[in-house]
Amino acid sequence: MAAAPLATLVLAGTAESRAVIELLKSDAAFSLTASLAGATPDPIALPVPTRTGGFGGVDGLVTYAREQGVGLLIDATHPFARQISHNAHEAAARLGIPCLRLERQPWAPEEGDDWRSFDSWQDMADAIPAGARVFLAGGTQSIEIFTKREDIHLWARALKVEGRVGPPNTVFINAMPQSEAEERQTFLDNGITLLCCKNSGGAASFAKIAAARSLGLPVWMLKRHPHDMSQGMDQGMCRDGTGDATGKQVANYHIHDTVEAVVAAARQVASQLAGQAIGVAPAT
Numbered sequence: 001m002a003a004a005p006l007a008t009l010v011l012a013g014t015a016e017s018r019a020v021i022e023l024l025k026s027d028a029a030f031s032l033t034a035s036l037a038g039a040t041p042d043p044i045a046l047p048v049p050t051r052t053g054g055f056g057g058v059d060g061l062v063t064y065a066r067e068q069g070v071g072l073l074i075d076a077t078h079p080f081a082r083q084i085s086h087n088a089h090e091a092a093a094r095l096g097i098p099c100l101r102l103e104r105q106p107w108a109p110e111e112g113d114d115w116r117s118f119d120s121w122q123d124m125a126d127a128i129p130a131g132a133r134v135f136l137a138g139g140t141q142s143i144e145i146f147t148k149r150e151d152i153h154l155w156a157r158a159l160k161v162e163g164r165v166g167p168p169n170t171v172f173i174n175a176m177p178q179s180e181a182e183e184r185q186t187f188l189d190n191g192i193t194l195l196c197c198k199n200s201g202g203a204a205s206f207a208k209i210a211a212a213r214s215l216g217l218p219v220w221m222l223k224r225h226p227h228d229m230s231q232g233m234d235q236g237m238c239r240d241g242t243g244d245a246t247g248k249q250v251a252n253y254h255i256h257d258t259v260e261a262v263v264a265a266a267r268q269v270a271s272q273l274a275g276q277a278i279g280v281a282p283a284t
C-alpha cells in the first residue's frame with residue numbers, strides 16, 4: 001500500500017522557493033502548500049495551493065501546521081527574512097517535524113570589485129561621504145536611516161513607496177529589481193556614485209551588482225547575521241546534508257544552499273517517513 005503524500009508547507013517569497021515548488025509539485029510523494037507573507041502587492045502566482053499572510057508568530061504557525069497535518073516544513077524565504085526563519089525552526093522543533101532551510105550563499109567579490117561590508121544600515125549610512133549620489137536597494141528599514149543624511153543625494157528603490165514624499169534630496173522609486181541594462185541606465189541617468197544593498201546572494205537581484213561592476217561603481221552591502229539557529233546544532237541540526245537523515249529518527253533542522261539540495265533532502269525525508277509509515281526500511 002502506498003503511503004499518503006507528505007503534507008509539506010513551503011515558506012516562500014523568493015525565486016528559489018518557486019524553483020523548489022516547480023521541482024516537487026508533480027511528485028506524488030508530496031502534497032504541497034505554499035505560504036507568502038503578502039509583502040508583494042502582485043506576487044507571481046504559484047502552481048500549488050497558496051495561503052497568504054502571517055501565521056501569528058510561532059504559536060500561529062504551530063497551530064496552522066497541526067490543523068493542516070503538515071509533516072515537513074521547507075523554509076525557502078529570503079536570507080534577510082530572519083523572523084519567519086526563526087519561527088519555522090522553532091515551530092518544527094515543537095511539532096517534532098523536519099524543517100529544511102534553503103539559504104543561498106552570499107555574493108562574493110571578483111577581482112577589481114570595490115565592495116565593502118557593514119554590520120548595520122546605520123554604520124553604512126554613517127560612512128557615506130558627503131555629496132555622494134547613492135542608489136539604495138535595501139528595503140524600508142534602510143530608507144528610514146538613509147533619509148536622515150541630508151548631505152547626500154539618495155535614490156531609494158523599494159516596494160510600497162509609491163507616492164511617498166521624502167526630504168528634497170531623496171527620490172523614491174517604487175519598483176522591483178530590473179534587468180542589468182536597465183539598472184546600468186538608471187545609474188548612468190542619475191550619476192550614481194555608490195550602490196548600497198544587502199548581500200542577498202542568488203540570481204534574482206544580482207543585476208544591480210553586475211551593472212555596478214560594469215560601471216566600476218563601489219558597492220556597499222549589509223552583511224548577513226550569523227545564523228540565528230546555530231544554537232540548534234546540538235538538537236539535530238545539520239548543514240548541507242552532512243547529518244544523518246536516513247536513520248530511524250529524522251534530524252529536525254537542515255540547512256542547504258541550493259534548490260537541488262533542498263529538493264533531494266525533501267525526497268529523502270519523504271522516503272524515510274513513508275518507509276516508517278508502512279514499516280519497511282527506508283530507501284538509501
Ligand code: NAP
Pocket residue numbers: 011012013014035036037039052053054055056057058060061076077078080081082083084085087139198
Ligand atoms: P520577516 O521579517 O522574517 O517576517 C516578518 C513576518 O512576516 C513573520 O513573522 C511572519 O508573520 C510573516 N512572514 C514572513 N514570511 C512569510 C511567509 N513566507 N509566509 C507567511 N508569513 C510570512 O520577513 P521579511 O523580511 O518581512 O520578508 C517577508 C517576506 O518577503 C519573506 O517571506 C521573504 O522571503 C520575502 N522577501 C524578503 C526580502 C528581504 O530582504 N527581507 C527580500 C525578498 C523577499 P507571522 O509571525 O505573523 O507568522
